[in-house]
Amino acid sequence: MNKPLASPELLLVRQLLTNHQSQPGGLLPLLHAVQDALGFIPANAVPLIAEGMNLSRAEVHGVITYYHFFRSTPPGQHVVQVCRAEACRACGSEELWAHAQSVLGCGAHETSADGKFSLEPVYCLGLCASSPAVQIDDKMHARMTEAKLSAVVAKLGSVA
Numbered sequence: 001m002n003k004p005l006a007s008p009e010l011l012l013v014r015q016l017l018t019n020h021q022s023q024p025g026g027l028l029p030l031l032h033a034v035q036d037a038l039g040f041i042p043a044n045a046v047p048l049i050a051e052g053m054n055l056s057r058a059e060v061h062g063v064i065t066y067y068h069f070f071r072s073t074p075p076g077q078h079v080v081q082v083c084r085a086e087a088c089r090a091c092g093s094e095e096l097w098a099h100a101q102s103v104l105g106c107g108a109h110e111t112s113a114d115g116k117f118s119l120e121p122v123y124c125l126g127l128c129a130s131s132p133a134v135q136i137d138d139k140m141h142a143r144m145t146e147a148k149l150s151a152v153v154a155k156l157g158s159v160a
């Protein structure tokens, strides 16, 4: 269960609503904007979004759960995205994916027990020529190896 939205967060969702509610097909851009701003889409923002977009709560919830990109819980401190698309698969990304799960101690769309890392599969980061590719927070890593991934995770994990 999410904690209730604090007033500043609620105000922010209301502000974002005003930017998108008259836009045809505005729900997806609104959900992206909320997640960009808060890191996730709190369950208790759903009624507000539904009312503002003139949709049912079930419709909004359905969209959030349909797209794996949207989070209903806060992400870890760092988000590790491993490309699992074809070019990266051909260069060992499935082994890298298994290694990432082992090192982080969590699976797809999950967060490590210490809250430091969330793990996400992605399907092309635009670095196909330098596969396998990983993105950690805003930084892209080309030609990633298991050893390099372990080193980056250890470095980030040691920073409080």
Ligand code: FES
Residues within 6 Å of the ligand: 083, 084, 085, 086, 087, 088, 089, 123, 124, 125, 126, 127, 128, 131, 132, 133
């Ligand atoms: S397939 Fe992995 S970056 Fe394009």
